[in-house]
Each structure stands twice: as C-alpha cells, then as structure tokens.
Amino acid sequence: MGTGILVNLELHDALSGSRHSAYANSAAYAKDAWTDKTCRSRYDGRAVYCDIRAMRTAARSLGILVDDRLCLASSREPVMPKLRYSVAASLDGFIAGPNGEFDWIVSDPDIDFAAMYASYGGLVMGRRSYEVFVATGGAVGPALPTYVYSRSLPAGARDGVMFVQDAVAHLRALKEAPGDKPLWLWGGGNLFRHCAQAGLVDGVDVAVIPVLLGEGLPLAPACPRLSLQLRSHRLYPKSGIMFLEYDVRLRPVP
Numbered sequence: 001m002g003t004g005i006l007v008n009l010e011l012h013d014a015l016s017g018s019r020h021s022a023y024a025n026s027a028a029y030a031k032d033a034w035t036d037k038t039c040r041s042r043y044d045g046r047a048v049y050c051d052i053r054a055m056r057t058a059a060r061s062l063g064i065l066v067d068d069r070l071c072l073a074s075s076r077e078p079v080m081p082k083l084r085y086s087v088a089a090s091l092d093g094f095i096a097g098p099n100g101e102f103d104w105i106v107s108d109p110d111i112d113f114a115a116m117y118a119s120y121g122g123l124v125m126g127r128r129s130y131e132v133f134v135a136t137g138g139a140v141g142p143a144l145p146t147y148v149y150s151r152s153l154p155a156g157a158r159d160g161v162m163f164v165q166d167a168v169a170h171l172r173a174l175k176e177a178p179g180d181k182p183l184w185l186w187g188g189g190n191l192f193r194h195c196a197q198a199g200l201v202d203g204v205d206v207a208v209i210p211v212l213l214g215e216g217l218p219l220a221p222a223c224p225r226l227s228l229q230l231r232s233h234r235l236y237p238k239s240g241i242m243f244l245e246y247d248v249r250l251r252p253v254p
C-alpha cells in the first residue's frame with residue numbers, strides 16, 4: 001500500500017488522434033512537487049507517444065516509470081470501464097432528506113433517462129439505495145447488469161440483480177474486465193465513500209436540484225479529498241437543474 005496520490009496523465013497521439021491515459025503514483029516524485037499540471041506539461045513538451053511500448057519507454061526516459069504502479073491504457077489494450085458516481089443533490093449537498101425523503105428531486109422533460117441508462121454498462125449500488133431503487137420502480141431505461149453490495153444479505157443472483165458482499169474487491173475486478181461503457185455508481189454516499197477510499201472512483205456527476213434541504217444524507221460523507229476536473233455542464237432551464245460532470249484528477253492511493 002502506498003501513501004501518495006494517483007496522477008492521471010493524459011497523452012495525445014497527434015498522428016492517430018488517439019488518447020492514452022496513465023496513472024502514476026506521485027509519491028515517487030514527491031521531491032519534485034509534481035502536480036497533474038506539471039506532469040502534463042512535461043509530457044506535452046516531449047515526443048508523440050504512438051504505442052504502449054513507446055509510451056513506457058518515453059516515460060522511463062523521463063524518469064516517470066519508477067515502480068510497477070504506472071499502468072497504461074491505450075487503444076491497443078482493452079478499454080476498462082470507469083466508475084462514475086452519478087446522483088441528484090440539493091444545492092446544499094444532500095442526496096436525501098433526513099428521513100430518506102426524495103420528493104424534492106424534481107424531474108425535467110428535457111432529461112432523457114433512457115439515454116442516460118443506455119450510456120452505462122452496469123449499475124452498482126449499496127443495499128440502502130437498492131431498497132429505494134426497488135421501491136421507485138427500478139431502472140427507467142434498458143435493463144443493465146446490476147450489482148448490489150451488502151454484508152448483511154446473502155450473496156448471489158436473485159430478483160434480476162447480483163448481491164455481492166465485498167464491494168471493493170468486486171468493483172476492482174469489474175473495472176479490470178474489458179468494457180467501454182462506464183459503471184454507474186447509483187448510490188449512495190456510504191458506498192461512494194468506500195469506493196473513493198479505495199481509489200476506485202473515476203467521475204462524480206451531480207444533478208444539482210434547486211432546493212436547500214438544511215439537513216439530510218450528504219453527497220460525500222467522510223470522503224477523502226478528490227481533485228476534480230469539470231468535464232461538462234448543462235443547465236436545464238425548465239426546472240433549474242444544473243447537471244455537472246467531473247472527472248477525478250487526483251485521488252488517494254488505497
């Protein structure tokens with residue numbers, strides 16, 4: 001187990017137009033006080049990396065590949081699914097009221113939930129969120145492989161979902177299997193915290209609902225610090241919902 005932060009490097013192959021990403025443990029470069037920005041500029045100032053081998057060699061020549069924690073993904077290797085925590089939250093950062101209320105989550109005719117579901121490769125959720133998921137009628141899009149994490153419920157497939165007892169180990173395995181669509185961490189904050197602590201979360205997407213709740217279940221309870229980069233934003237003027245998508249840039253090493 002390391003103690004640094006993971007740096008997400010994005011390298012662009014100008015010849016093929018493909019994008020490569022690399023994760024490196026910043027603990028190894030602590031003496032250089034690297035940030036993701038300086039990593040990028042140091043990379044960008046060098047050659048074009050057209051394949052995984054050239055990228056590894058180039059990284060080595062820059063003194064970046066100092067241990068086995070640098071892992072690279074390119075179009076020549078299987079694409080691994082990302083894990084995105086996507087929820088609705090009040091403006092003051094709650095995903096449910098103090099008694100689990102969600103009546104404040106207004107809908108908007110311009111939000112295409114079916115398309116949203118179809119953009120994911122699977123749903124993952126904690127046991128408490130699953131109870132709400134079932135109570136509210138389940139998915140409003142195409143049926144996706146669904147995994148529910150619970151240490152109190154028996155493991156196994158039933159009712160169209162797979163119950164799993166160790167979320168972190170299972171998600172790590174899911175993320176290592178090939179898959180081009182992200183996994184939707186549907187909720188809740190408790191499961192998100194375990195995933196964030198394990199360094200498994202790649203994105204945080206929040207539909208900010210125009211309401212102040214004052215109290216409730218926080219979006220990210222006792223979460224480790226994650227540095228985020230805005231990926232996209234969209235305002236839904238009919239409801240006042242602002243949808244914000246962030247990629248995780250820096251995260252703790254588990």
Ligand SMILES: NC(=O)c1ccc[n+]([C@@H]2O[C@H](COP(=O)([O-])OP(=O)(O)OC[C@H]3O[C@@H](n4cnc5c(N)ncnc54)[C@H](OP(=O)(O)O)[C@@H]3O)[C@@H](O)[C@H]2O)c1
Binds near residue numbers: 101127128149166188
């Ligand atoms: N606003 C939104 O978009 C949104 C979306 C989803 C949910 N929600 C709300 O969020 C609330 C539920 O969130 P929550 O944070 O209280 O609970 P949660 O994360 O949904 O579920 C927590 C439960 O998941 C299991 N779990 C968590 N980490 C685990 C791990 N590492 N391994 C195995 N099992 C694990 C445990 O189940 P056991 O206790 O069975 O062991 C734990 O009690 C609900 O009120 C729901 O309405 C809101």
